[in-house]
Amino acid sequence: MAHDLSSVRADFPVLAELIDGKPLVYLDSANTSQKPHAVIDAMSCFLEHSYGPTNRSAYRLAADATDAYEGARVKVARFVNAAKPHEIVFTKNATESLNLVARAWGSTNLSSGDAIVLTHMEHHANIVPWQMMAAERGFEIRWVPLTADGLLDLTDLDRLLDGAKALSFTAMSNVLGTINPVRELCAAAHAHGAIAVVDGCQSVPHMPTDVREWDADFVAFSSHKMVGPSGIGLLWGRESLLESMPPFLGGGSMISDVRLDGFECAELPAKFEAGTQPIVEAVGLGAAVDYLSALGMDNVRAHEVALTVEALDKLKGRFGDDIEIHGSPDASVRGATISFAFRDVHPHDVSQVLDQHNVCVRAGHHCAKPLMRLLGANATVRASFYLYNTSDEIDTLCDALGETAEFFSA
Amino acid sequence: MAHDLSSVRADFPVLAELIDGKPLVYLDSANTSQKPHAVIDAMSCFLEHSYGPTNRSAYRLAADATDAYEGARVKVARFVNAAKPHEIVFTKNATESLNLVARAWGSTNLSSGDAIVLTHMEHHANIVPWQMMAAERGFEIRWVPLTADGLLDLTDLDRLLDGAKALSFTAMSNVLGTINPVRELCAAAHAHGAIAVVDGCQSVPHMPTDVREWDADFVAFSSHKMVGPSGIGLLWGRESLLESMPPFLGGGSMISDVRLDGFECAELPAKFEAGTQPIVEAVGLGAAVDYLSALGMDNVRAHEVALTVEALDKLKGRFGDDIEIHGSPDASVRGATISFAFRDVHPHDVSQVLDQHNVCVRAGHHCAKPLMRLLGANATVRASFYLYNTSDEIDTLCDALGETAEFFSA
Amino acid sequence: MPGLEDLYREIILDHYKNPRNRGHLDAPAVSAKGHNPLCGDEIEVFVLVEDGRVADVRISGQGCSISQSSASMMSAAIKGKTVEEVRALVSRFRHMMSIEEEGPAPDTTVALGDLEALQGVVKFPVRIKCAVLAWNTLTEALSNT
Amino acid sequence: MPGLEDLYREIILDHYKNPRNRGHLDAPAVSAKGHNPLCGDEIEVFVLVEDGRVADVRISGQGCSISQSSASMMSAAIKGKTVEEVRALVSRFRHMMSIEEEGPAPDTTVALGDLEALQGVVKFPVRIKCAVLAWNTLTEALSNT
């Protein structure tokens, strides 16, 4: 494995928790990740010694808090290779980021007769905001289908993009683990005069990100999935687009003037950051980005590829036809998120037995109901691995599944 | 004073900070408040031992995190005497809460020919969201004027409310400190068939709140101003209204079903909580509400009234005509937020000299530009007191102002 | 932590594997759909009420062992009962599941029969929603009569 | 922490109390508005360029001692200079204020004169925005020629 796993694990206090005397096996990081000491301590230290308002007051405490908050923006900008820090907008979660794009960009660019393109593997966060706008403005939503292996089926992409104004897609499926060819998709969108909106929620925490190399127009992602705190999300946007858009939420800080008869917007990024911001959360996110950068995102990816190969091997090897793993068997085009059906045991019951062994997996529709319908399932079991997971944990998962099989065949 | 101030102060670690060997005098709580150990520790303890996803996964760690998150909702509901916990919606800040009301309620209730009523003392957060909707839908915004004392001038209220669909107003001005007659205003709105939206940002942290006694329809407030963490805001809404409204942000958790051709909303409160929520922040907010409840909001208010009387006396007594204090001189109709002009020294320069004495005040327009125009000022100095402030700090403020006078007359 | 046997009693697994009263009913039967947002389970309950009695009941949909067996046992328990008896049973069942109920305490003389097997679910709070899904859906269906 | 004297040099207070070149100019003069969102300061800069030289300059608006004195000193410094000289001065001033500039290092032979007094502002980072407000606004006005 590409990094020193035992020292990494020691960084995450919750991984040392024992429940009923047994260690926690946290395999739900695609849902939300655990946090290292560095993040937790940065937040409590800031709260104890340095908390103050940002971008509003002028005394030193406030100025230092502002520097901490804006410093986090610079760190995030570097982490995804944004051209300018003010192309990074802090939101509350990736869902808000995608709503921001759908509404603020959409309201000046989409109307009846227009079309946008989504894919069959999108998370609800990249579907519902567009459906809400479509219901209001009457544009068409087209869908990129999937191959049997759970990859995007790009055969008809040109036809789908013909006349479309936007292509919005996930860089990595939160159900299938599929890694999509982001750069090619952005290029295809641009070739048709559409913008490319990337849902980076599942990819940014797990592999290096370069928004300029992608040549994307917007990328949404969340702090809580990349070892950062809850309560803060991210939107990277191309400067020219962010500048051309109307604001999203109205209120303090996003204005340069307010009169009884109207208001003027502030400059980027304030324009999209109305009200008191997630200050402590930005500080924690800054620490998270430092933590990931120190590990090296290439190493994180290498570690996860190794885990994926091993997990797929062991699961298939041990359970054969009793397990149906969704998505591609090729670890080079997938992340460490493994969804599966296990015999005829309902996912909720699988997760129950696994929980008895402290193995935390998600059972459900994973906020991707259109994809679930395609898979012909109401729910799947999903085990998702991250930088702190180990080979041993794969074994524990397999053993717990073994017991599940036994229990439900008895 | 109504509570044990030295033990209260010991609860707030940042108040023990020394800068240049001198204590911090934090008089900017109307902007954002400091946090007690109880809140900081609840957050770090949760992050170290119990962090997990809420309302998504079924294993015990996730179930316990969900209980902690939903438990915070119950605490907040009790704190403001809501009829049901699901009338409390978690947002990112009060600004989002007000945008939610303006857009989700407004989009089905306001169109061309309609009118809403705001007041001249509103924060931008209670102006700009309505202006954005008005620009889109062409309804009229009417304004309640102010008296010379900085109270609402209700002489023409009936005329203003005639035919109006909503009255949206602050319970307490963040500039003048004015406490508005919320119950009377709600009744007046209802008498005209309008809903009453209350911006509780400045009142909820400082005095007892009873949304049912007010008979309000919506109340927005923020965690970070009531000793809770940043990154989480609150909206209380009357159940029937919340149920009748379309959703605000779209995404995971706010749906009960998503198909390619549309979606169905989830029940309250999930309907308005799209995406991964501020989980840790809710836990911190729960601890903040416990902290305030233990102190007793009546005691908090009594403490602040005493500080206000003393501060007004001392400032006027010492500086006479050199200081112009905005708003009412009557502490029974105002909170402990004191905005003033000091001789002809620009507020920014006043705050600079005060900062030299570690006295933290805000200088600026306080996100209330229409009010500033009415006051004929670009900016004011604002000292705002909270449950942890002391008489001594009033003296330090006065001494620092004395030096300001000396410095700028030299 | 309570063991799996507390949750998965034999009779539960039996109802899960051999669900009673599967299918659907046409009008004049009433019906309602329920779903559990946590795990995606969906259920549809059909009830035919004749002369104030449940003349027939059918369940369709998918779900986990707890929600399916609870639905199956419920269907067996209510068939032939008067609507009033059914309501008393629903109240008694919800009470056993420690779901807060407003109003008076339920009539403990109402027999739960096989349904007692679901008592173990209470030790697994997340699963309570699974166990009551069919019951809430039934209540909704009956409100359509 | 640096003392107040580092910030409020005598010449700064003098320019604050007795601002030079207050007022406004009509077309063909160009103008621009600037504002500091932190403290609400607003400024308007009017420049009359004739034959490539700043023939006249006026400042209006309100602000703190730093923004007002910086504007006043700026107005005194640029009057009569060629537009090219003005641009060099702007660059030199922004450099002194340690605002990152892209491109080549500024020409340090450009004399700052009285403006040197504003050097102390750098020790008070929040006030840098006040000091450069007039200069940014001037640059915007000149871009309108």
Ligand SMILES: Cc1ncc(COP(=O)(O)O)c(C=O)c1O
């Ligand atoms: C009266 C009032 N309303 C609304 C707000 C906005 O609150 P927030 O910044 O937490 O969104 C504030 C504080 O900034 C306020 O004082």
Ligand SMILES: Cc1ncc(COP(=O)(O)O)c(C=O)c1O
């Ligand atoms: C692919 C994908 N998109 C969007 C989201 C939404 O992110 P958040 O819940 O942080 O808003 C998630 C995670 O829930 C996700 O996995």
